[in-house]
Amino acid sequence: MALAKIVYASLTGNTEEIADIVAEALENEGLEVEINECTQVDADDFLEADICVIGTYTYDEGSLPDDIVDLYEELKELDLSGKIYGVVGSGDTFYEMFCSAVDDFDKAFAQAGATKGAESVKVDLAAEEEDIENLEKFAKELASKVK
Template sequence: MKALIVYGSSTGNTETVAEWIEEVLREGGLDVTVKDAAQADAEGLADGYDWVLLGSSTWGDEEIELQDDFVPLFDDLDQAGLKGRHVTVFGCGSTDYTFFCGAVDAIESRAEELGAKILGDPLKVDGDPDRDEVLNWARSVLESFIGGKA
């Protein structure tokens, strides 16, 4: 089973979360690829993967802004081949802002619109990521993935 984790991160928080998720998925026996959104191309992004995990932090204040590197991916997400594929969304933010982790909601809605099968509840991290919180969430979403495949 092949999983792809794509993250957009400005100060490293969502990147750290992506690495922790990768750890859990590898322990679970998945073949995992991790890509920084800055180096990822939307076209055919999901091709060949059984599960795609998309992560972005949230910026802006008056309105929801995705992390800079994730914006081009989001704009061309219709070319990523998400239809019928398992997709899970995560990201970092802060409850100090009006739209807490608004990017996570925006990506999940868009993926759903494009026919993705949303797997698990999204992970919304408030402030500095907590390793145990992330590992527990990843284990639970991995169980759903494996359960759905069984």
């Protein structure tokens, strides 16, 4: 069975909830899913996975969350060729750099040689019905790449 690994950073719970939605949707596609908060894992844990997913919020003026910076730096140095990746996250459209951390991780995975399996999903604060549909579609697309 293919393994999907989801790693997330979340301060107030929105991204954690988004990661949980993706996890459930991937399980429904028949994948084995491991989900961890970013301080509990190292980037090279992605080497065991077939599908690599990052969930991140965005902080001050488009910064990465402090908790996920180390993982970001490690990720860029890995060789993830042959892996499928996707990135999701929460931000706030009030800010100019809406969900820019999602784009940063998109570039980091590409730099590591992984293949993008689905367009990133950016959520304004907490996921609502339409976001949940987008996240489920995201998961389906990722799963279709390893079947």
